[in-house]
Amino acid sequence: MPSVLTDLRPAPVRRPAARRPRGRRSSAFGRAGIGIAILFAILALYPLGAVVHRLLFSGGGFDLGPVQETLAEPGLGGLVVNTVLVVVASTAVALVIGTMLAWVNERTDARMGVLTDALPMVPFLLPPVAGAIGWVLLLSPRAGYVNSVLRDLLGTVGITMSDGPFDIYSWYGLILVYTIYQVPYAFMLASAGLRNLDPSLEEQSRVSGAGPLRTLRKVTMPGVKPSLAGAVLLMLWSGFGLFSIPAVIGTGADIDILSVRIVESLAEYPPRTGVAVGLSLIVVGFVALAWWGQRLVVGRGRHATVGGKGQRVSRIRLGRWRGPVRALMVLYLLVTTVLPLVALLIVSLTGFWTTKINWGALGFDALRRAIIQDSTTQEALLNSLGLGLLGATIGIGVAAVVALYVSKAGRLGRFLDGAIKFPSTLSHIVLAVGFVLALAGPPFELGGTLTILLLAYLALYLPQAAVAADAAVAQVGGELPEASRVGGAGEARTFRRIYLPLMLPGLITGWALLFVRMIGDLTASSILAGTGNPVVGFRILEIYQNGSYATLAALSTVLTVISCTVVLVVMVLSRRSARWSAPTTPTGAR
Amino acid sequence: MTLMAQDPATRPAAGDETPVVRITGLGKAFRRADGSVAKAIDDVSLDVRPGEFLVLLGPSGCGKTTLLRTIAGLERADTGSVALRGVEVFSAERGIDLPPERRRLSMIFQSYALWPHMTAFDNIAYPLRNARPRPDRATVEKRVQAALEMVGTPELARQYPNQMSGGQQQRIALARAIVGGDDLVLFDEPLSNVDAKVREQLRLELLALQRELGFAAVYVTHDQTEAMELAHRIAVMGDGRVRQLADPATVYRRPVSRYVANFVGTANELVGTVVRHGEGTTTLRTGLGEVTGVRAGLAVGDEAVAVFRPERTRLGADATSGNGNTWPAEVAAVLFLGAQTETVVKAGAHSFRLLGEHDVAEGEQTTVTVREADVLILPADG
Ligand SMILES: Nc1ncnc2c1ncn2[C@@H]1O[C@H](COP(=O)(O)OP(=O)(O)O)[C@@H](O)[C@H]1O
Ligand SMILES: [Mg+2]
Numbered sequence: 001m002p003s004v005l006t007d008l009r010p011a012p013v014r015r016p017a018a019r020r021p022r023g024r025r026s027s028a029f030g031r032a033g034i035g036i037a038i039l040f041a042i043l044a045l046y047p048l049g050a051v052v053h054r055l056l057f058s059g060g061g062f063d064l065g066p067v068q069e070t071l072a073e074p075g076l077g078g079l080v081v082n083t084v085l086v087v088v089a090s091t092a093v094a095l096v097i098g099t100m101l102a103w104v105n106e107r108t109d110a111r112m113g114v115l116t117d118a119l120p121m122v123p124f125l126l127p128p129v130a131g132a133i134g135w136v137l138l139l140s141p142r143a144g145y146v147n148s149v150l151r152d153l154l155g156t157v158g159i160t161m162s163d164g165p166f167d168i169y170s171w172y173g174l175i176l177v178y179t180i181y182q183v184p185y186a187f188m189l190a191s192a193g194l195r196n197l198d199p200s201l202e203e204q205s206r207v208s209g210a211g212p213l214r215t216l217r218k219v220t221m222p223g224v225k226p227s228l229a230g231a232v233l234l235m236l237w238s239g240f241g242l243f244s245i246p247a248v249i250g251t252g253a254d255i256d257i258l259s260v261r262i263v264e265s266l267a268e269y270p271p272r273t274g275v276a277v278g279l280s281l282i283v284v285g286f287v288a289l290a291w292w293g294q295r296l297v298v299g300r301g302r303h304a305t306v307g308g309k310g311q312r313v314s315r316i317r318l319g320r321w322r323g324p325v326r327a328l329m330v331l332y333l334l335v336t337t338v339l340p341l342v343a344l345l346i347v348s349l350t351g352f353w354t355t356k357i358n359w360g361a362l363g364f365d366a367l368r369r370a371i372i373q374d375s376t377t378q379e380a381l382l383n384s385l386g387l388g389l390l391g392a393t394i395g396i397g398v399a400a401v402v403a404l405y406v407s408k409a410g411r412l413g414r415f416l417d418g419a420i421k422f423p424s425t426l427s428h429i430v431l432a433v434g435f436v437l438a439l440a441g442p443p444f445e446l447g448g449t450l451t452i453l454l455l456a457y458l459a460l461y462l463p464q465a466a467v468a469a470d471a472a473v474a475q476v477g478g479e480l481p482e483a484s485r486v487g488g489a490g491e492a493r494t495f496r497r498i499y500l501p502l503m504l505p506g507l508i509t510g511w512a513l514l515f516v517r518m519i520g521d522l523t524a525s526s527i528l529a530g531t532g533n534p535v536v537g538f539r540i541l542e543i544y545q546n547g548s549y550a551t552l553a554a555l556s557t558v559l560t561v562i563s564c565t566v567v568l569v570v571m572v573l574s575r576r577s578a579r580w581s582a583p584t585t586p587t588g589a590r
Numbered sequence: 591m592t593l594m595a596q597d598p599a600t601r602p603a604a605g606d607e608t609p610v611v612r613i614t615g616l617g618k619a620f621r622r623a624d625g626s627v628a629k630a631i632d633d634v635s636l637d638v639r640p641g642e643f644l645v646l647l648g649p650s651g652c653g654k655t656t657l658l659r660t661i662a663g664l665e666r667a668d669t670g671s672v673a674l675r676g677v678e679v680f681s682a683e684r685g686i687d688l689p690p691e692r693r694r695l696s697m698i699f700q701s702y703a704l705w706p707h708m709t710a711f712d713n714i715a716y717p718l719r720n721a722r723p724r725p726d727r728a729t730v731e732k733r734v735q736a737a738l739e740m741v742g743t744p745e746l747a748r749q750y751p752n753q754m755s756g757g758q759q760q761r762i763a764l765a766r767a768i769v770g771g772d773d774l775v776l777f778d779e780p781l782s783n784v785d786a787k788v789r790e791q792l793r794l795e796l797l798a799l800q801r802e803l804g805f806a807a808v809y810v811t812h813d814q815t816e817a818m819e820l821a822h823r824i825a826v827m828g829d830g831r832v833r834q835l836a837d838p839a840t841v842y843r844r845p846v847s848r849y850v851a852n853f854v855g856t857a858n859e860l861v862g863t864v865v866r867h868g869e870g871t872t873t874l875r876t877g878l879g880e881v882t883g884v885r886a887g888l889a890v891g892d893e894a895v896a897v898f899r900p901e902r903t904r905l906g907a908d909a910t911s912g913n914g915n916t917w918p919a920e921v922a923a924v925l926f927l928g929a930q931t932e933t934v935v936k937a938g939a940h941s942f943r944l945l946g947e948h949d950v951a952e953g954e955q956t957t958v959t960v961r962e963a964d965v966l967i968l969p970a971d972g
Binding site for chain 2: 480484487490491493
């Protein structure tokens with residue numbers, strides 16, 4: 001199956017006169033790029049080969065044992081149905097919410113600058129495990145902060161309850177938290193689609209007598225359909241791969257989810273690798289199905305032509321609706337991002353979890369105890385930061401080179417591009433299993449080292465870097481670098497003076513995304529890290545199993561603060577490096 | 591190299607100077623998405639002399655851009671060779687393909703291709719800063735300023751491209767092309783994105799600039815007025831081939847084919863068969879009887895077409911000589927165009943266009959005349 005992520009981009013930015021530079025055969029950059037790409041393609045494919053080998057050739061010869069084992073897994077039907085239900089429901093809800101947020105933000109005057117640009121993306125920064133814990137702290141039936149506040153309120157009107165009214169350990173609780181983690185994907189891709197959609201198409205519709213809503217339905221939505229299809233695919237993929245949310249909430253609600261069962265079967269002694277691999281392949285099947293559906297949507301007809309330079313969007317004036325719409329947006333952002341963060345913060349500063357918040361007891365002692373004085377946690381944190389810095393930098397660099405010089409270089413280039421993006425079609429757990437099988441033992445003996453973690457992170461997150469880099473490359477129209485070549489600059493100089501500065505904002509954002517994903521990684525870390533090479537994800541799981549909510553909250557808070565700081569700094573940097581992209585005339589509505 | 595000055599009056603001589611560009615047998619095919627092969631350029635050979643303004647004229651899709659890009663080194667041809675200033679920079683046979691940055695030429699793209707992250711100043715300074723040895727700051731500053739003044743926009747130096755109008759962006763692109771003093775500048779429909787008034791203005795300025803600086807220009811356009819105004823010579827292209835290469839007057843008055851006659855200006859046509867040759871004349875039998883025109887290299891019995899221009903076609907009243915081709919006709923339409931009036935007449939099943947002042951009304955019966963010397967006899971195909 002070709003790569004999933006190659007098809008996730010919204011319709012690529014293509015200027016009418018732009019052509020692809022045809023690769024000059026003897027380009028040193030091109031050759032170096034191919035070399036790097038081959039290395040990373042091996043990194044992605046070799047562990048997968050190990051998994052398939054393990055599945056089919058377990059006892060020396062050809063053996064379908066693992067397949068039979070998987071099919072005999074108790075409760076397999078319920079497992080699959082539950083997983084599909086949760087993932088599909090949350091994807092549908094998230095698509096609606098994310099698209100609405102994007103439309104309001106891109107096309108109406110309710111936008112509030114960076115606030116509404118960036119806040120919908122914040123769940124990306126909150127590691128899912130932290131979010132899940134945060135929501136438990138808020139909505140757990142007895143001690144949840146929100147429930148306790150609501151009970152107090154209801155008590156004043158004479159209704160008394162001993163628990164509830166909400167229960168996080170339920171179908172709706174599980175779907176709610178899944179949804180919150182899916183919305184950023186829908187928001188991100190719908191926004192990109194709207195931004196790339198030539199506004200004159202919509203203006204033409206308005207001029208032709210259609211109102212804003214009819215324009216939205218008849219012109220805008222069909223125009224961004226490929227982006228939305230990409231969003232759905234991305235959400236399904238990430239939904240099937242989510243592990244920490246179902247581990248925390250699903251387990252409490254007695255709802256069995258595939259990803260949890262996969263990790264459990266690996267954690268047992270002896271590990272049931274065959275079953276883990278078999279279950280993973282079911283996940284792969286669903287992703288393939290989603291990918292095929294997306295091709296159907298996108299493949300029909302031509303979509304979203306992209307206009308040339310400096311488009312100015314004339315925003316829809318909401319008039320008296322502007323206030324309420326803004327209030328709703330802010331409310332959504334508060335509830336989904338601020339509330340769980342506050343809950344985490346309170347618990348980590350208090351040192352324990354009680355329903356009644358004792359404001360006087362807040363202090364940094366508990367935090368210090370949990371992070372600084374715990375040498376394992378400290379080591380894990382430092383390891384994660386180091387791996388994040390190194391991995392994100394290597395990852396985005398490789399992705400940029402591949403996007404620029406490899407993916408266009410004929411059949412081999414396309415194959416390498418696809419191979420590097422291939423892991424995106426698989427659950428991260430599968431790949432992590434592959435790394436154990438391929439690299440942990442002889443002859444590489446990388447088990448329990450930071451190197452195996454770095455390699456695994458790179459293979460896992462390179463597809464996301466590639467999406468960011470592809471988008472950044474697409475931003476640089478074909479004639480801009482060509483004009484540089486004609487102007488006497490060689491390939492290296494053109495890269496430095498034209499490609500790099502133009503791509504930089506996109507690459508910086510991609511770097512931040514990678515960094516955050518790598519330091520917050522839980523799935524690969526749960527399998528590849530150990531006491532010899534602890535990382536934050538591993539430590540979080542360890543603490544979770546010991547059941548200390550306060551320590552967990554502390555670690556999650558620190559992780560979130562680091563992620564947010566890095567992303568904030570990076571956003572400022574990327575805005576500064578792209579200061580040329582905004583016209584200085586204040587009327588420019590972008 | 592500094593900006594070169596040249597006596598504006600001198601036109602490039604056709605002598606044995608080394609041509610700035612010499613294209614020999616160039617060909618390039620594209621494989622389309624459906625697998626079919628499209629010949630974008632097909633066995634093209636031509637020279638561009640120093641200081642010459644050569645226009646590549648042809649309809650959209652005839653391979654003009656591809657030809658220009660192979661000269662620049664942005665596209666790689668399948669066959670043939672390109673020599674710049676007597677040095678081969680591309681040869682399919684000998685495997686030579688110099689990258690664009692080593693061909694010492696400038697190019698103006700249809701989209702202008704101004705780098706959005708650089709100010710006008712930095713955009714223009716870019717080619718200078720790529721030169722080896724690199725000129726010092728003061729020199730760069732001076733020459734960028736000179737280029738900005740030459741295109742008439744010294745106040746734009748600190749602006750970013752997206753803070754400029756289309757016409758201003760065009761000027762900055764022009765300044766960037768001339769700042770290095772290259773003796774060859776390529777233009778790909780540079781004026782197609784600005785409005786008519788600005789286009790006319792820029793055209794005049796460009797012409798003056800080219801004559802003053804004396805660089806050789808290869809200029810792609812599909813607009814025949816633009817081609818006529820700018821060119822020393824026009825290469826009319828069709829289906830990837832050069833159909834005619836000559837000065838504007840020749841291309842207009844003596845087109846070598848029906849295709850060229852129709853693409854360059856309006857042509858009245860009468861299809862027929864060659865019946866005889868006279869003294870310097872050829873006569874066709876057509877739907878309107880016999881038509882005589884300038885002697886053509888065709889054999890008796892060949893299919894041919896008689897072609898004549900609207901401004902050379904007259905109405906009966908002012909027909910000057912007796913030996914013309916004259917047909918009775920009815921005035922079908924009178925179109926007032928401002929400076930001129932176009933009259934459409936119907937003679938039998940044919941309709942002809944006439945330019946000039948004619949005092950007739952729609953529906954009037956009249957006669958149409960065209961002198962033998964104004965009728966070209968061309969092969970019917972192509
Ligand atoms: N990158 C390409 N891939 C496939 N076909 C192309 C490509 N570039 C140009 N062509 C084809 O080559 C022909 C000539 O194109 P072009 O040189 O752009 O024409 P012009 O500039 O005269 O409009 C056209 O038929 C066009 O479809
Ligand atoms: Mg063209």
